[in-house]
Amino acid sequence: MLPPVRTDRTIDGQQPTNRELALKSVLRFVALALAVAAITLMLDLILTATLFSGLKKSWAEAAWPGVYTSAAHHHDLVPNREITRVWGRGRNPWKTDRFGFRTGTCAPGEPEKGRKAIIVVGDSFAEALGSSYEQSFAGLMACDAGMQGKAVHNLGVASHRPAIYHQKVRAAAERLGIAPAEIFVFLDLSDIDDDATVYLTDGDRAADPGTRVDWKIPWTEIGQFFVNNFASVHLVHDLSVFSSLHGRKSFGRAPARWTLDPALLESWGRRGLEIAGGNLDKLVALCREWHCRVTLVVYPWPDNVAVTRRDIVG
Incomplete structure (x- = not known):
């Protein structure tokens, strides 16, 4: 055996x-x-x-609500659109006028066309994603200006950058038939990254998305695919959004840390500052044609608020 x-x-x-x-x-x-x-x-x-096809459709519409359209300068808001937009934990009314500008109470209409015009330009912060028009800073400016006999036109659009602003403002002024007296530019610190590595311009022609110097796996698009197509993943995502840990994701982001990280500053920060400065100079030159005034407002990210002066590089 x-x-x-x-x-x-x-x-x-x-x-x-x-x-x-x-x-x-x-x-x-x-x-x-x-x-x-x-x-x-x-x-x-x-x-x-x-x-759950109905839920899947609503998730897709919330993630990609179809409110943006192609434009000569790059992209813009779809005119005459009124929806409820989801942003993080909130749902807020969102409306555009016939020109494709975010609108609401105190926003100028045809009767206010002859008023002294003020233009606000910026990215998602100016568009006021995650806020109603009335609670946004542009909406508050519009109400205050209205009491002074002025009109505030909000040209803010998510992902707009200095490379776009002078073209956007000129096109808007021509469509509105105005020569603005003031232009408020709301600059996001991440705009420096985008002007250095995302948007390319060819003279005074329209800005086109360029090829990033440091290509990365599109984790955002991949993650959005899973969130939109898998109910279990969508549930986990919603729970994470309402978690107290969600706010921590705002820290440690490279687009904001170039002011604190010498390596990022040398990699693309200085180049981005130079490019953004040149793009803003074009807007200032345009404003001189109208004899108007430009005010630049730079708003920080959480990293920049949490640091002390000694942490800033430059």
Whole structure:
């Protein structure tokens, strides 16, 4: 009778060590976990696309509400659109006028066309994502200006940058038929990164998205795909948004840390400052044609608020 075969021996007849046995157990567990996760996600994808198709559609509309359109200078807001927009934990009314400008109470209309015009330009902060028009700083400016017989036109659009501003303002002034008396530019510190690595300009022609110097995996787009197509992932995402830990994600972001990190400052910070300065000079030159005044407002990110003066590089 043949002796039983020992399955716990290696080819050379040596017994596996405890470390090898532990590693095999871990690998088996990981393989099982991956298989369960893959099956769960597959079922989730199918159920979300069939039984919960209505929810899936609403998620997609909330993530990509179709409020932006192509423009000569790059992109703009769709005119005459009124929806409720989701931004983080909030849902707020969002409306544009016939020119494609964010509008609401105190926003100028046709009767205010002859008033002294003030233009506000900026990115998502100026567009006031996550806020109603009335509670936004542009809306508050409009109400205060209205009492003084002035009109504030909010040209803010998410992802607009200094590379776009002079073209955007000129086009808006021509459409409105005005020569603004004042222009308020709200500059995001991340604009320096975008002017250095994202937007390219060709003379005075329209700005086009350029190729980033440091290409990265599009984690945002990948994450949005999972959030929009898997109910379980969407639930986890919503829970994380309402978590107290969510605010910490605002810290440590490279687009804001170039003022604190010497390596980032040398990598693209100085170049971005020079490019942004040149783009803002074009806006100042345009303002001189109208004999108006430009006010530059720079707003910080959490990293910049939390530091002391000695942390700033330059």
